[in-house]
């Protein structure tokens with residue numbers, strides 16, 4: 001992945017610097033408004049990262065120490081860590097081999113009497129089948145939080161991912177579709193949750209810094225609970241506003257590049273590429289391929305062959321339950337383990353050239369048996 005940044009972002013940051021207001025202020029508020037509108041969410045609250053957004057989401061959802069939170073292991077480790085931050089236990093559920101995402105069946109299997117929340121992920125930008133999972137969880141009063149860190153620009157049943165979630169969390173790390181350097185966002189269906197999140201991200205202060213500075217004599221602030229500093233800066237939000245305006249173009253380009261890879265991979269025995277599920281479309285944030293036994297070369301050797309051709313690919317999505325931090329869970333997740341061991345992520349970014357992509361495809365063809 002390479003971020004796609006241009007002169008417009010440079011100008012936007014310069015303008016903020018010249019304004020003298022660099023911390024959370026009018027640009028953050030504008031970014032929130034625009035993001036909510038583009039994702040068809042009722043409310044948006046910017047944060048310092050998706051990790052802090054997930055942490056805040058669990059607090060606002062009412063998850064308490066001793067609770068269980070069902071999460072995929074097949075995700076960046078921040079998904080599981082968020083549960084630990086609020087004193088809950090992450091309970092790992094397996095994923096579907098087609099999508100790499102939790103399903104209603106794998107979630108149901110992982111529920112315990114102490115489960116109060118489930119974090120589903122749109123892994124690599126593949127939309128999760130949220131409605132099916134909410135059908136299991138909603139009647140039990142279990143909050144489903146969508147970790148849409150990779151999901152900007154993907155759709156679910158004709159709407160942006162996250163639009164059908166009670167709470168969704170987004171990332172603007174440079175590895176994701178939109179970037180602000182570091183940064184995150186929460187979107188909410190319910191206003192009371194958005195109001196509480198907005199307050200908690202700013203030390204639970206009763207009067208926001210922006211409101212205090214807007215008046216010469218501000219009312220004394222109070223702190224009704226223990227909050228956090230999870231604020232985004234106006235410098236970041238200014239970049240985010242420009243990046244958001246590029247989203248349709250970025251996603252169209254990624255889908256075009258993904259289609260070229262998909263066509264090539266379909267003609268190579270033993271390889272399978274990530275694809276749109278029946279219920280939505282992918283932004284192809286991570287274009288992964290699965291290396292099957294019919295390919296004749298394993299994942300590690302293919303990575304080496306790519307590296308020798310000067311191509312930087314990456315091992316597939318990690319499995320958190322295998323990391324030392326979570327080994328004690330002792331859980332066995334066959335599909336997660338299969339995917340994490342047998343997939344790799346191909347280079348795919350806005351500026352990649354046709355000839356660069358053709359070189360990647362050449363190595364894939366040489367690595368395996370031709371049809």
Ligand SMILES: *Cc1c(COP(=O)(O)O)cnc(C)c1O
Pocket residue numbers: 049050051052075076078079121123147149150170171172173183184
């Ligand atoms: C990247 C990522 C995160 C963490 O995002 P940050 O903004 O870097 O904190 C969380 N969840 C998933 C699924 C991710 O891919």
